[in-house]
Amino acid sequence: MMAEIGVGLVGYKFMGRTHSNAYRQLPRFFDVDPAPRMTAICGRDEAGVRDAANTLGWESYETDYRRLIDRDDIGLVDVSTPGNTHRDVVIAALEAGKHVICEKPLANTLDEAKEMLAAARDAGTVNTVCFNYRRAPAVQLAKKLIDEGRLGTIRHWRSTYLQDFIMDPQFPLIWRLQKELAGSGALGDIAAHSVDLARFLVGDVSEVVGMMETFIKERPLEEAGAGGGLSASGGVETGEVTVDDAAAFLARFENGAIGTFEATRFAAGRRNQNGFEINGSKGSVAFDMERMNELDVFFVDDDADVQGFRTVNVTEPGHPYVGAWWPPGHIIGYEHTFVHTMKDLMDGIKAGKSPAPTFEDAYRVQAVLDAVERSAEGGGWTRPEVGGI
């Protein structure tokens, strides 16, 4: 009989839905031990969380994360709320001796992240951060090629993460556009993924120089007040956008590779173009999340007359994770990256070993983003603060 671990999920919006789906699907496609049990979901609004429990398939719900954490039938706490709440929930869970998976970014500030990392080390339980794109089979294949030396010495990292969902100046001032809630804008939300992928595939970043830009500086408030959203003067009430619409930076890696990163929410026509290219001395790979089942691969040593980027459909039984799903050529989607994340988390819990990206990995990502912010303010090359961790 398979062992189970009770999961308590904090948060029930977008990420709550992706994580719930992952726990639900995981044991249907993978042999896992323990299997996740969807014990309780938590949110402050009782009506909302009750509905979510029902729709998403949770056995019970809580409206206070502390009660959730106190429950004995919860062994794993999953934190899927906005970044400004991560610190408190995560530390409480760790102190209660729970395993923890936290959505990215680990925290909104480097200081918070450091505190959380310390707590995780003290707790000694399993911790991980949900940078889900690592678990696209094509990304894992890229990692395998690099680890096996098939791309040779890595020289270049080149990533873009392009979206366009806030281009309309009338798009409201949602929480993602407010620094006190989101920490930063395109940088923390999407460039964070690129930094995690870069660290996973190339290695640690030693210094960066960057810029950040806010194209639309004032936006309508999201929820108009009792006055119908009109200000005293009769206009629509607006507020200041306090995060970046776009960010770009150059990087040097510790192993000598160099990199470029760009993230924006103003690339018309690019819905979720999360792409990268890596060039090594023996080959290259290129990836785009909008065609996430494909990896473009080039080898310098292919016969001279037939060299070219191969479009590998990463759906073969031998490819990472994907043999558990459908036959070759039958593609999977965005949500599957979360299922794979939970698969590795269950294996980690079994083994007593935190699966990467751990809190330390996420701290290092955060330190890169922090260095970019400091560089964007101050103007020069800046080193991530990773001393003493």
Added chain:
Amino acid sequence: MMAEIGVGLVGYKFMGRTHSNAYRQLPRFFDVDPAPRMTAICGRDEAGVRDAANTLGWESYETDYRRLIDRDDIGLVDVSTPGNTHRDVVIAALEAGKHVICEKPLANTLDEAKEMLAAARDAGTVNTVCFNYRRAPAVQLAKKLIDEGRLGTIRHWRSTYLQDFIMDPQFPLIWRLQKELAGSGALGDIAAHSVDLARFLVGDVSEVVGMMETFIKERPLEEAGAGGGLSASGGVETGEVTVDDAAAFLARFENGAIGTFEATRFAAGRRNQNGFEINGSKGSVAFDMERMNELDVFFVDDDADVQGFRTVNVTEPGHPYVGAWWPPGHIIGYEHTFVHTMKDLMDGIKAGKSPAPTFEDAYRVQAVLDAVERSAEGGGWTRPEVGGI
């Protein structure tokens, strides 16, 4: 409180898995009434079906389809076994007053299909056939463009369904390669999908001329006997491949359009390339299941200097089905087409109206395939037998 309908699924292999997943996922993402209840799964091998029930999430299991059909808690029978068994199970279920969804092809012969169609009409319950590719959002978008007249008069259908999984001559003689079990080879297995898509998007086929080919005529038996799979002479035991490896045909549609169809399991490098292109007087669309989230669309009336095929990422909230899943640019996969199929089935059950493709649609598909087979034997243009249905 949402109503439920008990589902009884016959078959637990590849299609059993896709259908189980669909029932499981459906109420998590769509408001459905009734919701499917995963009441029982059925298969002849008790150990196998018991495991399947557990892994796939069914409440109980049966080893005899007649017992399944007899159960009062089953309102919908889902037939996901190989084609040679469809007739008996389907007719029994219909006679028991159940709603029925049947995997494609409806039957292995046109005569069986006709019998099943008659039984469905007599039963008056809801019937449908699982040609799942219709329910890719991009295919539905193509349908919408055509129905709204945005492609004008349709002139051309051009489809290929290319696979390569049996190219190795040592690949064994599985059931799909035996006429008595599978009915036909590439024709019935994959060209059937193309014919369903063509009927859905362009209309009925009036005549065809075709060819069929078997490149590897003898293969090792799948399960070697007691003698270790060696024949008396010491060689590996082999058997005759009695279906087509590849089929191709030309077609005329009743509305004046013309079409080409090709299906093969010998297209090296094409894992599951199920594609089509449609050209009308005002525009064109092109689709490939390996990039199923995209539809290429061309309009004759676009400004002259910027005419070109648009790669539409069919993941917007307004696109068919897909708003129920993830934000724009976050792609879905193969399995979702089955969820969408079950969504429409539940709506059909509610409304008392069989969702297309109905048994009649599937009969008409079968009639086209039958005409291709007859043409391939006899050599000339051949009309599908659809009179008197």
Added chain:
Amino acid sequence: MMAEIGVGLVGYKFMGRTHSNAYRQLPRFFDVDPAPRMTAICGRDEAGVRDAANTLGWESYETDYRRLIDRDDIGLVDVSTPGNTHRDVVIAALEAGKHVICEKPLANTLDEAKEMLAAARDAGTVNTVCFNYRRAPAVQLAKKLIDEGRLGTIRHWRSTYLQDFIMDPQFPLIWRLQKELAGSGALGDIAAHSVDLARFLVGDVSEVVGMMETFIKERPLEEAGAGGGLSASGGVETGEVTVDDAAAFLARFENGAIGTFEATRFAAGRRNQNGFEINGSKGSVAFDMERMNELDVFFVDDDADVQGFRTVNVTEPGHPYVGAWWPPGHIIGYEHTFVHTMKDLMDGIKAGKSPAPTFEDAYRVQAVLDAVERSAEGGGWTRPEVGGI
């Protein structure tokens, strides 16, 4: 000192321009012996041909092809006029002992083609037909891979030649739409290229079954008469379209491969999509003339985890022809295929050996097209008439 051969070009419209360019460019990029000398161009309209001689760079002009052929300074006659004139000019040139290059199709009827083939054999001079697409470097690379056995046994040929330039019903009744001038429509004009490519790459066709369709059966006359283009009743004068707008056929090759062919001028958005795919037991290739510098190549024996179609940019020094042009990655265009054709023609003249496709090759192409036409009329599988040639 390099030898020269005087060229006499008959025709100065579209093909006259492409051939003139080829003779002009050839010695600038390739070492050829003899080099072509642009001696004289010929056309019936004196003003037109005089202008063409000047613009295209010919030393002199003639208004009667017989005078051109009589000239001693002409060693090679190039026939680039519409198909209905080929027979007379070509046979006269051959009888005068000239080398001959003729535009495709060789003739408008199989009988004429047979006569021309006989004349070529009697003459003993060098003859060739300008199926220029063979000389795209990517097509030559495909040929090389096949000849070297790198694709294994060929199973499938799949070609489309898609255009859209006559979709507007107001597009006039140009000569290409009149059977007595053009012989046939999409079939002879563009499917002819596909048949030549198929013979080049796969081999001879043993039988075909086909269909032809004319979507717009009546069109405005190209040049309105003295009456201002209005008929007696005041409407625009129109005439009947006597050729096919689209043609499609299935084929069996002598070596056991099977093929599909389609050609149309009604594929909205496809300007000149001349593409094919070939599947063999060890690999596949795919080509599209709109991206003519690329060949997609797949090998069954590539490492299992990195199998995929390679997009080979066929611009490397070792690739056919292309080393004579620019560095890798610097692409060439449509016109270069004609330069390559003339390169091989000059080599053939030097060697006294007709370069493929010879008149015999072109006759065999014509016989396939003729069989398609007969099949489209009569309805069944039809064999090309190649006996006794």
Added chain:
Amino acid sequence: MMAEIGVGLVGYKFMGRTHSNAYRQLPRFFDVDPAPRMTAICGRDEAGVRDAANTLGWESYETDYRRLIDRDDIGLVDVSTPGNTHRDVVIAALEAGKHVICEKPLANTLDEAKEMLAAARDAGTVNTVCFNYRRAPAVQLAKKLIDEGRLGTIRHWRSTYLQDFIMDPQFPLIWRLQKELAGSGALGDIAAHSVDLARFLVGDVSEVVGMMETFIKERPLEEAGAGGGLSASGGVETGEVTVDDAAAFLARFENGAIGTFEATRFAAGRRNQNGFEINGSKGSVAFDMERMNELDVFFVDDDADVQGFRTVNVTEPGHPYVGAWWPPGHIIGYEHTFVHTMKDLMDGIKAGKSPAPTFEDAYRVQAVLDAVERSAEGGGWTRPEVGGI
């Protein structure tokens, strides 16, 4: 009768070939007045230049550029030699009252460029710099869309220029790898093109921050000495690479747009991938020189259900330049960009107006590159020196 202008071309290697071809082809496809007359080519090595004159089609040759410039039959001097020689030849030509076209980069240093700009202004003749990629029809189409406001306010420029031809450590120390001859490496050779395109399409750059990297710091000498290329110790003689293998920089444009640029010769598999993407408030365009006949175009205002990047095949009669060549869908190549450059140069000479990019434009490009170099050394954001020109 068409007027002619005598051209004197200095340099007969790679760029000498592309320019010669352009002069040869220009009057065959475009009505130009004056037409270029290929009067004389110039190079120091008499045997080499004599051969080149013959092969490339020049009427005469010179071995001293001063003699070339002195000739009365030369009205236009074309400088196609490496960058370290530009200043002397260009200034001499300008002082002799000639029109001048100079290959990019204008000079190896900003000081030289400033001197040349001053000389051009004093001369008052027509001057231009051959940034040929501007004249790809697809790039001109992008420019047209921007100028007509169809992309709205420009927010993002994103360019890569990726090559891989020096990845092998045994690739010799050619002149392009020596700072005293080439000025810089990837930066001046290829990023220069990206900067020209960015200025053309987006506008002037106000500040940059960049990095440069040399991966292979020592290489075999190109021409081994008398000692057989072996050093005293018996090894192969090597020398230091004094230019960058790769360069990357961030930029702010004066109009508020932001940009990223990267150029490298170490991107395995990218032969000549010169690409950019521009995002505006109303749309986007993307271009890649390896598919130079295509422009990807997105419009925010397209109907919601069919938004997507259009692949525009820029070969229509109404597209820039391309109507002079072949019918729609018949692509052109790299060399045609030079023909278009010479077309505009002839028009400029007729009109007495220097066609962009003028020496001033090229100076401004140079100033950006110079700022990148200074930033790469010093570490911070740096402004191009364009004051007082």
